[in-house]
Amino acid sequence: MATVASVYTINSFVRTPQQILNPSDKDRQIKRPRPIGKRVWAFLAKEPEKVISEVFDEAIFPDKNKHKGFCALVDGKKKQLSLLNKFAKKHNLNLTIVLDIIHSIE
Numbered sequence: 367m368a369t370v371a372s373v374y375t376i377n378s379f380v381r382t383p384q385q386i387l388n389p390s391d392k393d394r395q396i397k398r399p400r401p402i403g404k405r406v407w408a409f410l411a412k413e414p415e416k417v418i419s420e421v422f423d424e425a426i427f428p429d430k431n432k433h434k435g436f437c438a439l440v441d442g443k444k445k446q447l448s449l450l451n452k453f454a455k456k457h458n459l460n461l462t463i464v465l466d467i468i469h470s471i472e
Contacts, residue, residue: 372407
């Protein structure tokens with residue numbers, strides 16, 4: 367199974383539920399923030415633990431004082447969730463985990 371990872375910085379894009387579910391023409395014209403310093407990589411042979419470890423190292427490197435928020439999007443595999451929690455604890459990070467519900471219900 368492939369492990370795909372991406373690390374980047376992005377400014378917040380705060381919207382109301384109404385702006386997301388039923389955006390007006392004006393809402394649609396608002397420029398979204400663009401990712402900064404984006405790196406994407408994927409592996410077929412490398413163990414997920416090694417890839418996730420590298421993700422944390424890459425994400426933390428430019429933010430040693432941990433001023434940024436950290437978020438991970440996952441498909442819900444228990445091993446994946448366990449590894450994310452393990453490395454978040456190791457690095458003393460408050461990690462927000464977003465579950466890709468489409469993959470989870472398959």
